Amino acid sequence: MVTSDQVLFERFCLEIFQAGLSWDIILKKRTFFRDAFSSFNIEMVANFSEIDIKRLLANSKIVRHRIKILSIIFNAQKILQIQQEFGSFYQWLIINERKTMDDWTKLLKKNFKFVGTEIAAEFLKSAGLFPGAHDQNCYLKHTE
Secondary structure, eight states, X not given: OOOOHHHHHHHHHHHHHHTTSOHHHHHHXXXXXXXXXXXXXXXXXXXXOHHHHHHHHXXXXXXXXHHHHHHHHHXXXXXXXXXXXXXXXXXHHXXXXXXXXXXXHHHHHHHSXXXXXXXXXXXXXXXXXXXXXXXXXXXGGXXX
């Protein structure tokens, strides 16, 4: 199970960017995403300004989708709030661990932007809260 808030945030972001695209595209751009999003440092991303948004939208090495980018920034801000209240994003996830996938989806959609059933399911699976998203040879499975 993934316990690092930064790794969880990265996976959450990559799931959002992957929506409507292939994983091959996202994984090939992963290094560029890390560079563009300050190594997925939650506090830094939460403080991205309009200048950062323009920089991201101009970066041809990442997925330039304004709504996804704005959602990532909003989600980072929400994770900071969760960290203050629960100690960590991971702890908040663990507190809710026994939820059904339907309940998880509702909870994630209530708290975060650009989250639907598929993104919620794949994020939770890649974080180790539900089995089945990544096989033993998957690149993401081995990047905790």
